[in-house]
Amino acid sequence: MDEQLHERVREIVATVPPGTVTTYGDLAAIAGAPSPRLVGRILAEDGADLPWHRVLRADGTPAPQLAREQLELLRAEGVLAAGQRVDLRVHRWRA
DNA sequence: AAAGTGACTAGAC
């Protein structure tokens, strides 16, 4: 297992400010993950105490199984979604 | 060891 990677991903996700979002791909790039899939996997396993809801897919939609809760949490922060899709052009986070 | 799986992505049509 790659504890370092987990740590970095957690660190970065924790850094994402309320009202903004990022993508698995971005996270992977910033954290140095070998693939965005790993980021998803890491959050699934270790995202419980993190603002995981600020992480979306590349097209601005959340994973189907999480869509409901995620969109709800985002809406609570002022991130409005058009249907299932969040406008990344507006809310995308950048370091 | 080969094949399946998933909180992914980008490109083709």
Place this chain on the structure above:
DNA sequence: CGTCTAGCCACTT
């Protein structure tokens, strides 16, 4: 808008 393909990587069968 949509579906399909191929590439991706760790993990489970």
